[in-house]
Amino acid sequence: MxxxxxxxxxxxxxxxxxxxxxxxxxxxxxxxxxxxxxxxxxxxxxxxxxxxxxxxxxxxxxxxxxxxxxxxxxxxxxxxxxxxxxxxxxxxxxxxxxxxxxxxxxxHSSNRHEWFQAALASAPGSPERARYHFFDGLGENGELPPSDWPSHFGGPAWTRIVETAGPNAGSLGQWYLHLFATEQPDFNWDHPxxxxxxxxxxxxxxxxxxxxxxxxxxxxxxxxxxxxxxxxxxxxxxxxxxxxxxxxxxxxxxxxxxxxxxxxxxxxxxxxxxxxxxxxxxxxxxxxxxxxxxxxxxxxxxxxxxxxxxxxxxxxxxxxxxxxxxxxxxxxxxxxxxxxxxxxxxxxxxxxxxxxxxxxxxxxxxxxxxxxxxxxxxxxxxxxxxxxxxxxxxxxxxxxxxxxxxxxxxSSLQDPTWFRTLNTVKGRDGCRVPLPWSDSEDNFGFGGGPWLPxxxxxxxxxxxxxxxxxxxxxxxxRSALKIRRELQSEESLEWLSEPAAAVVHYRRPNGWEVITNFGDAPAELPFGVDHSQVVLSSGELHVGSIGAETTLWVAP
Structure with a gap:
């Protein structure tokens, strides 16, 4: 159920x-x-x-x-x-x-989306191309992109196609917009x-x-x-x-x-x-x-x-x-x-x-x-x-x-940023490596040989x-997320510390308090906070003080 x-x-x-x-x-x-x-x-x-x-x-x-x-x-x-x-x-x-x-x-869609494939197979000015942003190029023979817009992944935001339909079939033709990778043509959101x-x-x-x-x-x-x-x-x-x-x-x-x-x-x-x-x-x-x-x-x-x-x-x-x-x-x-x-x-x-x-x-x-x-x-x-x-x-x-x-x-990198910047920007693969579930199993319990090492x-x-x-x-x-359900009773808080203080202290309406020491040395607990009230700490607990770069959760 x-x-x-x-x-x-x-x-x-x-x-x-x-x-x-x-x-x-x-x-x-x-x-x-x-x-x-x-x-x-x-x-x-x-x-x-x-x-x-x-x-x-x-x-x-x-x-x-x-x-x-x-x-x-x-x-x-x-x-x-x-x-x-x-x-x-x-x-x-x-x-x-x-x-x-x-x-x-x-x-954007992918360039394999049925709409984009239909656009490539159609002539300039066709209804199929109207769902995307196709434009003639600049220059004497349309050899320049329609604007100087860059792609978010490096390089220009335009790619020129070879026409497959119409009187110019087989020749270089229009350009399409992609703010990201070449394989990600932008939709025309003015199209119903x-x-x-x-x-x-x-x-x-x-x-x-x-x-x-x-x-x-x-x-x-x-x-x-x-x-x-x-x-x-x-x-x-x-x-x-x-x-x-x-x-x-x-x-x-x-x-x-x-x-x-x-x-x-x-x-x-x-x-x-x-x-x-x-x-x-x-x-x-x-x-x-x-x-x-x-x-x-x-x-x-x-x-x-x-x-x-x-x-x-x-x-x-x-x-x-x-x-x-x-x-x-x-x-x-x-x-x-x-x-x-x-x-x-x-x-x-x-x-x-x-x-x-x-x-x-x-x-x-x-x-x-x-x-x-x-x-x-x-x-x-x-x-x-x-x-x-x-x-x-x-x-x-x-x-x-x-x-x-x-x-x-x-050799294992797959982020388009790496390729479109000619190997000068590493990209996002490093945060996408498959998770380690077990220290005693092959591939850390993820499954088969992972797609990123x-x-x-x-x-x-x-x-x-x-x-x-x-x-x-x-x-x-686990502890924080369990307590958080009790802590989140109302959508407000009260700041208890001074604006420029290195120890930031706030209280929620139900009495829960959160204290963070952003400094690089231990600090005294704020007045009125007893060490025995601390139910969760991001670092080591100290009687009467809060450790450097540490957050405490204090029960009402």
């Missing part, structure tokens, strides 16, 4: 665990994680104490971008299972009281067929029991494609008034209003969260409004250094944003697109994104990580975050304290080693 809750507001305070299916658990020994593998680990997920699973794409795909190049939005990749396997997984999750969120990738087809996709998975959706690159769907195309030199530069030619245009919210109408057809309504890399407060609110998707990721803590003022300021601002939008805030430190946070925190203080990329390119050899500090900070940051109001998004393996696998051999040091981080071991990162997560 299902134990799944029918509470329509479940997502506001949920602990959501992201699964990258190919790297979670392999049930058939082919080296690729699959949906039956997820089902086989449902007891582990239930014991962890999460409220929902977010599945990264499991659709048919050539894996040009790790599954985010989708061939068919309403099916399962045969290497990962079948629709029946998906249904079994949903049933198992719901029986365990766990919701299911699936990734939707609406900005594109909009309606995604409504069909939302209903398809909702009817199969899905509880919510994570929307990939939600801010990029609608573009200003009026000629001449405007210059866009850097993807990172956004105009904060909704008129940027590529990103965060006001018209995108018309799309999501239509999605919300579809999601509200169900009782309870389906949840949705936007991946919208929008740094401007008033812009981000639009994605989280009740008439739209209802919630949006904030990546502020993920991008911040481990520092008291930064963490407190970000938490305050994001909670105010959430209140203004009617949503709840979201918190995240790691996911399938970024270097795992224990490794980020282990780099020298002051390291920039460029330093991080250089460290990856050096296979993690320079500079040498302070791994003990990195894990200590990661554990403290996690308890700080899990105590906050809002939903927490956790990435598979962070509960084991995994670091980035920075020294993958070049696992390092020897995984043995010390395997779930089997940490299970039941007091003080392990796995047991810390």
């Amino acid at each position: 299902s134990r799944i809750s029918s509470d329509p507001t479940w997502w506001r305070q949920a602990a959501v665990y992201q699964i990258y299916p190919r790297s979670f658990a392999d049930s058939d020994g082919d080296g690729i994680g699959d949906l039956p593998g997820v089902t086989s680990r449902m007891a582990y997920l239930s014991a962890l104490g999460i409220d929902a699973i977010w599945l990264s794409p499991f659709y048919p795909s050539a894996l040009a971008d790790g599954g985010y190049d989708v061939d068919d939005y309403r099916n399962v990749d045969p290497r990962l299972g079948t629709l029946a396997d998906f249904d079994d997984m949903v049933t198992a999750a719901h029986t365990a009281g766990i919701k299911i969120i699936v990734d939707v990738v609406p900005n 067929e594109v909009r309606e087809d995604f409504h069909t996709t939302l209903r398809f998975w909702s009817d199969r029991g899905v509880d919510g959706f994570r929307i990939d690159v939600a801010h990029a769907l609608v573009k200003d494609m009026s000629l001449p195309l405007r210059s866009k030199p850097l993807l990172e530069i956004l105009v904060d008034d909704g008129t940027d030619p590529i990103f965060d245009r006001d018209e995108v919210h018309e799309v999501f209003a239509g999605w919300r109408s579809v999601l509200n057809e169900y009782d309870p309504p389906k949840a949705a969260v936007a991946e919208a890399w929008v740094p401007f407060t008033e812009r981000r609110l639009k994605y989280a409004q009740p008439s739209g998707l209802g919630q949006a990721f904030n990546f502020d803590l993920l991008q911040a250094p481990f520092a008291a003022v930064k963490f407190r300021t970000i938490a305050q601002r994001c909670l105010l944003e959430a209140e203004a939008s009617g949503a709840s805030s979201t918190w995240v430190f790691s996911n399938h697109d970024v270097v795992r946070h224990p490794s980020r925190y282990a780099l020298p203080d002051g390291s920039t994104h460029a330093d991080l990329e250089a460290w990856l390119l050096a296979d993690g050899a320079s500079p040498e990580l302070d791994s003990a500090r990195g894990l200590r900070r990661a554990r403290a940051a996690t308890l700080f975050m899990l105590g906050l109001p809002g939903s927490a998004y956790l990435y598979q393996g962070e509960e084991l304290g995994l670091f980035e696998v920075a020294d993958l051999p070049a 696992q390092p020897d040091w995984f043995a010390d981080f395997a779930a089997s080693v940490q299970d039941g071991t007091a003080g392990s990162t796995l047991e810390m997560y």
